[in-house]
Each structure stands twice: as structure tokens, then as C-alpha cells.
Amino acid sequence: MPAPAIEFRGVSFARPGRPRVLDHFNLTVEAGDVLALVGRSGAGKSTLLRLVNRLLLPDEGAVLVQGRDTREWEPIALRRSVGYVLQDVGLFPHMSIAENVAVVPRLERWSTERIASRVDELLELVGLPATEFAQRWPDELSGGQRQRVGVARALAVDPPVLLMDEPFGALDPLTRAELHAEFRRIQSHLRKTVIIVTHDMGEAFALADRVGVIEDGTLIANDRAAAVAASSDPRVRRLLDAVPVIPRA
Amino acid sequence: MTRLFSFWLSHRSELASLFGQHVLLVAGSTLVAVALGVPLGIFAARRPRLASPLMAIASIVQTIPSLAMFGFLLPVPLVGGVGARAALVVLILYGLLPIVRTTIAGLRGIDPSIREAGVAMGMTPGELLRQVELPLALPSIVAGVRVAAVVGVGSATIAAAIGAGGLGEYIYRGLSMVDTTVILAGAVPAAVLALAVDAALLWLEKQLSARRRSGSRRAVATIAAIVAGVVMLSSAAAARRASGAIVVGSKNFTEQLVLGELLAQAIEHDAGLPVDRRLNLGGTLICDRALVSGDIDVYVEYTGTALTAVFHQPVSNESREVFETVRTLYAKTGRTLLPPLGFNNTFAILVRGADARSRGLRTIDDAVPQSARWRAGFGYEFVERPDGYPGLAKAYGLRFPDAPRVMDLTLSYRALAAGQVDLIAGDATAGLIKGLDLVQLEDNRHYFPPYDAAAVARAGTLLRYPQLRTALERLSGRVSAADMRAMNYAADVEHRDVAVIVREFLARTR
Numbered sequence: 001m002p003a004p005a006i007e008f009r010g011v012s013f014a015r016p017g018r019p020r021v022l023d024h025f026n027l028t029v030e031a032g033d034v035l036a037l038v039g040r041s042g043a044g045k046s047t048l049l050r051l052v053n054r055l056l057l058p059d060e061g062a063v064l065v066q067g068r069d070t071r072e073w074e075p076i077a078l079r080r081s082v083g084y085v086l087q088d089v090g091l092f093p094h095m096s097i098a099e100n101v102a103v104v105p106r107l108e109r110w111s112t113e114r115i116a117s118r119v120d121e122l123l124e125l126v127g128l129p130a131t132e133f134a135q136r137w138p139d140e141l142s143g144g145q146r147q148r149v150g151v152a153r154a155l156a157v158d159p160p161v162l163l164m165d166e167p168f169g170a171l172d173p174l175t176r177a178e179l180h181a182e183f184r185r186i187q188s189h190l191r192k193t194v195i196i197v198t199h200d201m202g203e204a205f206a207l208a209d210r211v212g213v214i215e216d217g218t219l220i221a222n223d224r225a226a227a228v229a230a231s232s233d234p235r236v237r238r239l240l241d242a243v244p245v246i247p248r249a
Numbered sequence: 250m251t252r253l254f255s256f257w258l259s260h261r262s263e264l265a266s267l268f269g270q271h272v273l274l275v276a277g278s279t280l281v282a283v284a285l286g287v288p289l290g291i292f293a294a295r296r297p298r299l300a301s302p303l304m305a306i307a308s309i310v311q312t313i314p315s316l317a318m319f320g321f322l323l324p325v326p327l328v329g330g331v332g333a334r335a336a337l338v339v340l341i342l343y344g345l346l347p348i349v350r351t352t353i354a355g356l357r358g359i360d361p362s363i364r365e366a367g368v369a370m371g372m373t374p375g376e377l378l379r380q381v382e383l384p385l386a387l388p389s390i391v392a393g394v395r396v397a398a399v400v401g402v403g404s405a406t407i408a409a410a411i412g413a414g415g416l417g418e419y420i421y422r423g424l425s426m427v428d429t430t431v432i433l434a435g436a437v438p439a440a441v442l443a444l445a446v447d448a449a450l451l452w453l454e455k456q457l458s459a460r461r462r463s464g465s466r467r468a469v470a471t472i473a474a475i476v477a478g479v480v481m482l483s484s485a486a487a488a489r490r491a492s493g494a495i496v497v498g499s500k501n502f503t504e505q506l507v508l509g510e511l512l513a514q515a516i517e518h519d520a521g522l523p524v525d526r527r528l529n530l531g532g533t534l535i536c537d538r539a540l541v542s543g544d545i546d547v548y549v550e551y552t553g554t555a556l557t558a559v560f561h562q563p564v565s566n567e568s569r570e571v572f573e574t575v576r577t578l579y580a581k582t583g584r585t586l587l588p589p590l591g592f593n594n595t596f597a598i599l600v601r602g603a604d605a606r607s608r609g610l611r612t613i614d615d616a617v618p619q620s621a622r623w624r625a626g627f628g629y630e631f632v633e634r635p636d637g638y639p640g641l642a643k644a645y646g647l648r649f650p651d652a653p654r655v656m657d658l659t660l661s662y663r664a665l666a667a668g669q670v671d672l673i674a675g676d677a678t679a680g681l682i683k684g685l686d687l688v689q690l691e692d693n694r695h696y697f698p699p700y701d702a703a704a705v706a707r708a709g710t711l712l713r714y715p716q717l718r719t720a721l722e723r724l725s726g727r728v729s730a731a732d733m734r735a736m737n738y739a740a741d742v743e744h745r746d747v748a749v750i751v752r753e754f755l756a757r758t759r
Contacts, residue, residue, distance in 0.1 A: 053369055055365070055368065055369060075371075076371045076372075076373055077371070078371075079368070079369055079370060079371035080370070080371035084366075084369040084370065086362055086365065086366055086369070087362070088362045089362075089366075090360075090362040090363050090365060090366030091363075091366075092363060092366070092367075092380075092381055092385075093363070093385070094381075094384045094385055103370055103372075103380070104370050104371065107370070107371060107372060107376060153370075
């Protein structure tokens with residue numbers, strides 16, 4: 001049995017002078033799983049992701065990625081093996097779409113030819129034909145197109161782990177539904193280990209195999225999507241009632 | 250207008266050289282300010298606690314008037330003194346503030362999510378800086394460089410005061426000769442240069458903000474090529490100083506410009522040595538400091554000025570004695586005072602030429618009997634100074650019926666010529682004495698301290714070039730007060746070219 005892709009062991013974390021965001025938090029994500037973490041704003045969801053790629057270190061406990069404590073990882077190597085799709089995309093406005101996608105491969109000193117073919121492949125994968133989009137600029141793209149570029153950029157060096165922070169939050173419902181379908185298609189090919197954080201239970205069901213619910217710094221539910229949808233816990237029900245979406249079977 | 254163009258035409262090689270020096274001063278100082286200011290701004294942007302005091306210091310530096318800054322730097326070793334080096338230091342200090350400020354502003358203005366994306370993607374701090382932060386802050390930084398360069402073009406004109414050359418030389422020369430054409434000859438190209446620099450960098454800024462990287466690369470390359478080209482042309486134009494040239498200095502008024510040119514032509518012609526002219530170097534102390542530091546090799550000083558202003562000795566009225574005292578003091582500090590040129594630029598008691606001829610007036614004593622019926626007109630300073638009117642009246646027993654009329658010195662010449670007053674105290678070598686047909690009465694009781702003009706040179710330079718000493722000694726006794734007046738008149742009143750005036754004088758007296 002291989003080590004879980006990501007593991008939180010009794011992790012506590014607080015911003016200096018603020019109450020604890022995470023309190024002895026435990027979580028295991030198996031390789032190839034898509035886990036959606038749902039919680040209200042300020043529940044500590046983004047903090048969780050930043051603990052995975054060592055943008056933050058835990059005050060107590062340990063975060064393990066591929067079986068290794070993030071404290072033991074060399075931070076640069078860790079971050080390059082963990083794709084990260086940000087809430088507000090964070091595309092570099094001074095780089096073309098192709099250059100944005102090529103950032104990590106260039107940091108990894110790939111050859112020019114290898115980068116070029118990889119960029120074409122990725123843009124194709126996220127539904128933005130390279131011939132049309134490679135040489136365009138971030139400010140010329142729609143929000144949905146930018147988010148697709150964000151996904152392509154995160155996947156560039158084929159990292160085993162992908163972290164997504166409210167990835168489709170700012171999009172209109174139609175575009176969001178389109179991208180949800182697109183994500184499932186891509187994931188069915190790539191089988192990455194994915195953690196998505198969102199405040200929207202509907203999005204969680206649309207994207208994830210497993211759904212976790214965070215409240216007050218601890219995990220109050222963590223199960224297969226269908227099981228969470230049937231939960232009788234009133235705290236989980238409140239979130240479910242907010243967005244009555246039927247889960248995938 | 251026509252005068253301006255003909256001035257440029259007749260001075261075209263000098264103009265090119267001054268323009269070149271100006272560009273080099275600005276380009277050099279701006280490049281160094283960028284090399285220092287951008288890293289400083291990066292450093293400060295990451296340490297907010299440091300940024301505020303740093304900006305405060307930079308702002309204070311900025312508020313020091315540039316002329317005062319040159320003054321502060323004069324006695325500072327290595328960076329101070331006179332010449333291009335000190336000017337570069339001052340211009341760099343001025344350029345730092347806008348560059349540091351815009352670097353900080355540019356870096357702080359970057360969207361935090363963009364920076365976070367870079368970190369999360371596994372960029373090292375260096376990679377983040379080079380690939381994300383600097384490119385995004387670049388338009389802001391270029392805006393700072395533009396401010397620095399444009400301010401630099403203006404400040405560099407002031408650098409002429411400490412002999413750094415540049416277009417300011419014309420401006421200062423024009424100011425000291427009260428010649429608008431000469432002022433414009435420097436001011437117009439400086440303004441054009443400032444506008445050109447502003448336009449070019451503004452264009453670059455716009456190209457960079459357009460976020461089109463390939464386009465901005467081309468823009469940066471274009472500007473870099475232009476700067477490189479201009480700097481190369483400028484260096485060629487500015488390369489006035491041949492190696493081993495004798496550097497001749499002068500103070501910043503017409504007579505000194507004429508005397509500086511006189512030394513220069515005498516050295517070129519008689520000693521056969523190349524000369525670098527650093528004329529118009531501000532006041533006595535700047536020239537003295539430049540001579541001590543070796544920035545200049547020779548200039549003309551007045552014995553009375555050297556005695557009081559340079560060596561702080563009490564005044565003496567005995568010309569020979571003053572000369573010997575000053576010569577000894579100079580010798581003790583590694584400098585050689587050459588024999589006097591032949592005129593004494595002291596206070597001159599002046600009367601109308603017509604009166605002097607009709608009444609046979611030659612000395613001040615001759616005028617004493619007339620004073621009971623005369624009106625006198627003096628400048629403010631002469632009325633107040635102990636060695637001015639009070640002492641003069643006592644020494645000669647002058648008694649005017651009314652108190653002397655106090656008026657502007659320059660106006661007093663005209664007042665005398667127009668018959669409003671009958672006797673004034675002017676400068677012995679003023680060009681107007683000749684222009685207005687005035688006559689200087691001899692100070693036969695030696696009341697005024699002597700201000701004999703004499704070249705003072707670095708002893709080391711004289712030893713190295715014996716022919717230099719010979720050439721300078723040949724000027725001894727050759728320039729009478731009347732000669733000096735005539736040359737000042739030609740420059741001040743007739744606005745003739747100083748180099749031509751001196752060439753004619755040397756040819757006439759050779």
C-alpha cells in the first residue's frame with residue numbers, strides 16, 4: 001500500500017495574534033482522488049492549501065506530501081511538483097498565454113522544443129487551440145478562458161498533485177458548468193490527486209469524488225460525495241440546503 | 250536671432266564639445282543612478298521599515314540647491330573638488346531619489362496574487378524578481394529614470410560653475426558678460442536636450458506599459474542603441490583634453506575669461522603645449538581649490554585678493570610688498586606666482602576725459618582743489634568699506650560740498666559721462682572707462698591696496714614643462730590697464746569673441 005498523496009497529521013495553525021484557523025486537523029487524501037473541501041469563508045480552506053505547498057508551515061503537527069513532511073521538502077522542488085490554481089488566476093500580465101503556461105517548464109530548464117510542444121498540448125487539453133491563443137495576452141481573454149490558462153499553467157510539468165483555490169468562483173453559471181465538465185474530462189485522463197476548496201457545495205459535488213466539510217478548524221465530514229449529500233448532521237445540512245444540487249451518482 | 254545663429258556657427262566645434270560633455274554628464278550620472286537606485290529601491294521595497302528613512306534622506310538631498318551641493322562637496326576628498334567627477338557625484342545624488350522612489354512604487358504596486366502565483370509555482374526569490382517583479386515595475390522605474398534624466402539636464406548646466414564643462418559654460422559666460430546671446434547659446438540646446446530626453450523616455454515608458462513584451466524588448470533595444478550612439482558621439486566631441494595638456498582656469502567674469510584665454514593662447518603659441526580651457530570656474534575659492542587639487546594648472550589671480558581671500562593676511566598698500574608676501578605664501582604651498590602682467594585692477598577714481606584734459610588732471614591730488622565744486626557718486630560698497638570713501642577723503646583731504654550720491658556701480662559710469670556727477674570710484678579695468686571716455690586719476694599716495702594681476706601656476710607643472718614658465722614670464726608687464734580696459738570693452742560692449750580679441754592683442758604686442 002503506497003503512502004497517501006497528502007496527509008495532515010494533527011495540524012494546528014494560527015496567524016500571529018489571531019485565533020487558530022486549524023486545530024489538530026487530520027486529513028488523508030489518496031493518490032488519484034479528487035477531494036473537495038467545503039466551508040464558509042474564513043473557515044481556513046486556503047490556509048490548508050498553502051500548508052500543502054509550504055507557502056505556510058504548521059505550528060503543530062505535520063503535513064506530508066508523497067509521504068514526506070513538508071519541512072523536509074526543499075520548498076522550490078515541492079512547489080514545482082504541486083500545481084496550484086489560484087482564486088484570482090494570477091496570470092502574469094506581461095507574458096503571452098504561451099509564456100504563462102511555459103513558466104514552470106522554463107524554471108525547470110526544459111529545452112525550447114519540448115516547452116513549445118508541451119504548451120501546444122496543454123492549450124489543446126484545456127480547449128484553447130494554440131494556433132488561436134498562444135500568442136494572445138491575458139487581458140484579451142474572458143474570465144473563463146483565463147481560468148483555463150490557469151489550469152494549463154498548473155499542469156505544465158505534470159505534477160502529481162493539483163491544488164485549486166475557488167477555481168471557478170468568479171465565473172457566470174453557464175461558463176462554470178462548462179468548465180466543470182471540462183475538468184472532469186481532463187481528470188479522467190490525468191488521474192491527479194486534487195484538492196479543491198470551495199464554499200459552494202454544488203461545485204464540490206460537480207467536481208469531486210470525496211467531499212470534506214470544515215467548520216471551526218476541524219473536519220466535520222469526509223466521505224464519498226453521495227454519503228455527504230445524505231448526511232443528517234445539521235451543520236452539513238445547512239451547507240447542502242444552500243445549494244440544492246443533485247450529486248452525481 | 251541672427252546673432253545667436255552666427256554665434257553657434259562661429260563656435261560650432263566648441264558647441265559640439267560642450268554639448269557632448271553635457272550629454273556625457275547626464276548619461277553617465279543617470280546610468281550610475283539607475284545602477285545604484287534600482288537595487289536600493291528593490292532592497293527598500295522589501296524592508297518597509299527601511300524604506301521610510303531612506304526616502305526621507307533622499308528627499309532631503311533633493312532639496313539642497315545644486316549650487317550649495319557643489320559647495321559642500323568642494324573640500325571632500327575623492328568625490329569633491331572641481332571638474333566632471335564632482336559634478337557626476339552631485340548629479341548621481343539628485344538622480345537617485347526619483348529612481349529609488351519609482352522602483353519602490355513599481356514593486357509595491359504589483360498585484361499580490363501575481364506575486365503569490367510566482368512563489369506558488371516554485372520561483373526562487375531571484376527568479377520572481379527577474380521574471381515577474383522587475384518586468385512589471387519597469388514602466389514605473391522608467392518614469393523615474395525620465396525624471397532623473399530631465400532634472401539632470403538642468404542640473405548639469407550648474408555643473409559648469411565647478412568646471413565640469415557642458416552647456417552651462419555658455420550660460421555662465423553669458424551671465425558674467427551680461428550677454429543674452431551667449432546665455433541663449435547654452436540655454437537653448439540644453440532645453441532642446443531636455444525635451445528630447447523627456448520625449449524618448451516617455452515613448453519607452455508607453456511601450457513598456459503596453460504589456461507587449463516583444464514590442465517592449467524592441468523599444469528597450471532602440472533606446473539603448475540611441476543612448477550608446479549619442480554617448481559615443483558625445484565622447485568623441487567631448488574629448489577636448491589631449492593627454493599632457495596644460496589646464497588653464499579662470500574665475501567667472503569677463504576680465505578673467507579674457508585673461509584665461511590670454512594664458513591659453515600664450516601657452517599654445519609660445520610653449521607649443523596643448524591647452525585644456527576650464528574657464529568660468531565660479532569664484533576665487535573654487536579656482537584656488539582647483540589649483541591645489543591639480544584640476545587646473547594655472548590661472549590669473551590678483552595679489553590683494555590672494556593676500557586677503559586666499560591667505561587671510563591683513564591688507565597692505567605697498568604693491569611690491571604684497572606681491573612678495575603672496576609669492577612666498579604660494580611657494581610654501583607648492584605653487585608659483587609669476588611676475589605681474591602689468592595692470593592693477595584696483596578701485597579707480599574716475600573723471601570725465603574732457604575735465605582731465607582741460608584742467609590737466611593726472612593724480613587724485615590734482616583733483617583735490619576741484620572737489621569743493623564737484624559732486625561725487627559712489628557705489629554702495631565703496632561708501633561703506635573702511636578702505637573706501639571715508640579713508641580716501643581723509644588720505645587726500647577731499648572735501649565735497651554735498652554728501653556723495655550713492656548709486657549702482659554700473660550706473661555711476663553713465664552718470665559721470667552724462668555730467669550728473671563729476672567724480673566716481675569704479676574698477677580700474679572696466680571696459681566702460683574706454684567706452685565713455687573717462688580718465689583714471691593715479692592713486693599717487695597709494696591709498697588703495699594693490700590688486701596686481703599675475704598668473705599663479707602649480708610648481709610641479711612648471712618644473713615638468715620649462716617652456717611653460719618661459720611662455721608665462723613673457724606675459725610679464727605686457728598688459729597695461731588700458732590694454733585690459735580695451736579688451737574688456739571689446740568683449741562687454743562690442744560683444745566680440747574673446748578668442749579673437751586675445752589673438753589680436755598678442756599679435757599686436759609680440
